[in-house]
Amino acid sequence: MRLLVIGGGWFVGRAIVAAANGAGHEVTVFNRGRTPVELPASVRHVRGDRERESDLRRLAGAGPWDAAIDVPGVVPAQVRDAARHLATVVGQYMFVSTVSAYRDWPAVAVSEESTLHDAAPDANPDDWAWGTGVYGPLKAGAEAAVRREVGVERATIVRPGVILGPYEYGGRLTWWLRRAVRGGRIVAPGSPHRPIRPVDVRDLAAFIVKLAENGVPGVFNVAGPPGRDTFGDFLTACLTATGDRGTVTWVDDKWLQTHGVREWVELPLWRTAPGTWAIDTGRAGEAGLSCRPLRQTVSDTWSWMAAGGQPVELARQSMHGLDPERETALLAAWDEFLRNQR
Ligand SMILES: NC(=O)c1ccc[n+]([C@@H]2O[C@H](COP(=O)([O-])OP(=O)(O)OC[C@H]3O[C@@H](n4cnc5c(N)ncnc54)[C@H](OP(=O)(O)O)[C@@H]3O)[C@@H](O)[C@H]2O)c1
Structure with a gap:
């Protein structure tokens, strides 16, 4: 398959690139090239800034792909713009969201049907910071942007809980x-x-690549068993x-x-909070999520x-x-x- 990874250099994206490349897919990564990463020789690197329209246009010109995997997107308007520019050159648009998108997490248990934060798919705050309570609402807005731009039948949203493993930069x-x-x-x-119930970054990555291979749309919570x-x-x-x-x-x-x-x-x-690890992951299990010890x-x-x-x-x-x-x-x-x- 031809897969585009938006991001790919820090942690989750890096593991997705490794998993996709290891599975023999043709991988393109799109990022600004600020983070020094040694990419496997077979991986194509398109340099660009997702915040610049001209770069997104140039990226779309490097397609087509069977699936795009938008790993680091947070700001809805930025995710919207990427999805909009890529809609005609990708089959599936996959977005790495988070359980923080649920309005009531971690106070209560969540399943994929739980209520999300109010979604504003065009939100574009220029001053937001991690951990100030805007992360979840922004991710919910970004999810809505993906669904609107490519349609639910081509949108795959993955909502992980805590992700751990080599290259983790969160410091947990x-x-x-x-x-x-x-x-x-x-x-x-x-x-x-x-x-x-943390999930290993490599298991998350393998699961995302599997969803791409099988062309599965929908929403999937991901956590350890x-x-x-x-x-x-x-x-x-x-x-x-x-x-x-x-x-x-x-x-x-x-x-x-x-x-x-x-x-x-x-x-x-x-x-x-009682819902912290109470994340229904049955759907991901059925779709092939497998977690190492x-x-x-x-x-x-x-x-x-x-x-x-x-x-x-x-x-x-x-x-x-x-x-x-x-x-x-x-x-x-x-x-x-x-x-x-x-
Ligand atoms: N950590 C957790 O426990 C946890 C839990 C749930 C969900 N998540 C989600 O998992 C994802 C983690 O992603 P990650 O940071 O590990 O992703 P990543 O894809 O490994 O790294 C981020 C990439 O984005 C690139 N980038 C940053 N700004 C860019 C821009 N303006 N234009 C183009 N490229 C840009 C960076 O490279 P350059 O700087 O070179 O451009 C880097 O390659 C996030 O969506 C997060 O919300 C994390």
Whole structure:
């Protein structure tokens, strides 16, 4: 097949390019070429900025493709413009969205039928930032733009939850691995039995390529398998991968909250909202999503880091993690709290 990957250089797109190329497809990537990436020799690179109409026109001239996979799109008007310029030269338009597009995630469980944020397919805010509550609404708007420009029968929307693996730049698993390698006593949030369902970036990529191969339209939530992994398994995997240098101290959710520890940010992947991991992924399972063991995601990511692997540098990476001094102070206060309970 002939596949176009819009993006392709940082994390998810990079894995999609590798999966598509590995499956023997003819791959074109479109990006500005700012991120140094060694592309396989057989991959064609069209340089351009999706925010420039002339570049989109030139891109369309390099087609046709069986499918375009728009990986990094967030701003609806930009996604709209790409879909509009490519509508006549691609079969399927695939868009990597997010579970944040659901209005009520993570407060409640979600399926593909759950209500989305109000969608504004032409929205074009020039000052938006990650994590300010606009990301979900923008992604919902971008999805609507894709559907409007190419029609639902040619639109494939993938809504992943948390994605981990080599090249992750969000700083979630990579933070926990760096924390594990530092050793000592580690604050672990809540309960080791809390379910957790991140998806490996390579499994997500293989699934997206499969949807392209099968020409499947529609919407697909993507997360790790339900009922398989827990936060305890995750931290054990981090410690095992890095040489068992630390011990975990499980600290009560409410106690952490009352001490101002910020969920999702200071202790990555910790979120107490009941819908966080309650994502219906049955449809993706039926369409061929297959998830490797979480411990493999963890150990492969550590192997990549230990070999000097560096993710692309973005501001939102430094958002994550607990300051070491604050962690020490929290552990001392927690010990004191437990002593007073006796
Ligand atoms: N991380 C998670 O846990 C998570 C969860 C759910 C959903 N998601 C979604 O997954 C996707 C992650 O994407 P990614 O960042 O890993 O994608 P990626 O395709 O690997 O990397 C982003 C690419 O976009 C290019 N790019 C940036 N601005 C551009 C522009 N104006 N014109 C052309 N190319 C441009 C960058 O290259 P240049 O800079 O060289 O142009 C880079 O190649 C996002 O859609 C995100 O919302 C992530």
